[in-house]
Amino acid sequence: MTLVMAPVPAPADPPEPARRVRTASSGADRVFRLSLLASGLTVLIIMGTIGLFLFYRGSQALADDGLKFLSTQAWEPDTHNFGIATVIVGTLLIAIVAVIFAVPLATGVALYISEYAPRRLRRTLINMVDLMAAVPSVVYGLWGFYFLTEKIIPLVRFLSTYFRWIPLVGIHDAHPDDPLQSLTIYENSTFIAGIVVALMIMPIICSVMRESFTQAPIGEREGAYALGATRWGMIRSVVLPFGKGGMIGGTMLGLGRAMGETIAIYMIISQVFQIQPEILRSGANTVSALIALRFETASPFELSALMAAGLALFALTLVVNFGASAVIARTRSGQLSDA
Numbered sequence: 001m002t003l004v005m006a007p008v009p010a011p012a013d014p015p016e017p018a019r020r021v022r023t024a025s026s027g028a029d030r031v032f033r034l035s036l037l038a039s040g041l042t043v044l045i046i047m048g049t050i051g052l053f054l055f056y057r058g059s060q061a062l063a064d065d066g067l068k069f070l071s072t073q074a075w076e077p078d079t080h081n082f083g084i085a086t087v088i089v090g091t092l093l094i095a096i097v098a099v100i101f102a103v104p105l106a107t108g109v110a111l112y113i114s115e116y117a118p119r120r121l122r123r124t125l126i127n128m129v130d131l132m133a134a135v136p137s138v139v140y141g142l143w144g145f146y147f148l149t150e151k152i153i154p155l156v157r158f159l160s161t162y163f164r165w166i167p168l169v170g171i172h173d174a175h176p177d178d179p180l181q182s183l184t185i186y187e188n189s190t191f192i193a194g195i196v197v198a199l200m201i202m203p204i205i206c207s208v209m210r211e212s213f214t215q216a217p218i219g220e221r222e223g224a225y226a227l228g229a230t231r232w233g234m235i236r237s238v239v240l241p242f243g244k245g246g247m248i249g250g251t252m253l254g255l256g257r258a259m260g261e262t263i264a265i266y267m268i269i270s271q272v273f274q275i276q277p278e279i280l281r282s283g284a285n286t287v288s289a290l291i292a293l294r295f296e297t298a299s300p301f302e303l304s305a306l307m308a309a310g311l312a313l314f315a316l317t318l319v320v321n322f323g324a325s326a327v328i329a330r331t332r333s334g335q336l337s338d339a
Contacts, residue, residue: 058308077302090285095258097194110209133203141267144196188270190279201254212246252324262288287313
């Protein structure tokens with residue numbers, strides 16, 4: 001009987017440690033990197049300076065009113081009875097109405113330009129949408145005041161009559177069947193101002209969405225077609241999920257623009273200093289419109305109160321943008337853009 005001995009395996013070599021890849025950087029690269037760092041720090045410094053300036057100038061009013069500044073509806077700084085409850089609610093309502101109208105419109109335009117429009121027509125459409133963003137806000141305000149208000153009152157009256165069961169839509173003391181009912185109850189409302197602002201923020205939202213949609217991976221597009229998907233099926237399963245970060249980012253960017261809009265809203269709304277939850281009723285107010293209305297004739301103490309109101313709007317805008325950044329970072333397109 002022959003005994004066969006198995007060969008003893010040789011000891012394995014220790015794994016080679018991973019090598020660090022170093023890129024050769026020239027003087028131009030270092031200058032470019034420092035320039036980018038300086039630009040980022042400059043933006044942070046400017047934002048911090050704005051916040052500190054508003055806080056310093058508004059500290060007198062904040063110290064005098066305390067937490068009541070957030071809950072008081074009246075605006076009578078000379079009697080020390082003032083607050084931003086009315087203007088903050090009005091700012092949010094107009095911004096929300098604007099986003100509700102602008103986002104579907106911007107999404108449809110962005111999808112048509114990126115997925116359906118012929119190549120020869122695509123550049124023309126992009127330029128036309130971008131030109132809408134270049135139109136001054138006072139032009140939108142004039143259009144809304146002299147044209148839209150008159151044309152849209154029948155629609156507003158219809159919505160108030162047949163959809164008054166929807167919260168914030170119905171006007172409780174309106175009587176549409178009364179021929180003597182004045183139509184002024186439907187003018188200068190949050191709804192009309194929101195539509196005007198929606199047209200102003202739509203180009204911004206559309207631009208961000210369009211760039212996000214066009215970056216959807218070609219391989220996944222072709223894979224969807226290879227599996228038998230229609231064009232809409234490919235858009236629904238590839239383009240829209242990939243562009244979710246751009247959709248959220250564009251919406252939040254438009255929301256920030258809507259909350260800070262001044263002239264167009266100032267020209268359209270009828271300013272009231274009480275919380276107005278009925279968006280179809282005449283009367284609204286925003287922080288920016290309040291500042292535009294009172295700034296010229298403000299006393300030193302009222303000017304401090306206006307600065308405090310501006311600080312509140314500044315903080316609200318930062319909260320919205322930081323929240324949007326956190327949501328975008330969790331999406332696929334947001335992670336790729338960060339990389």
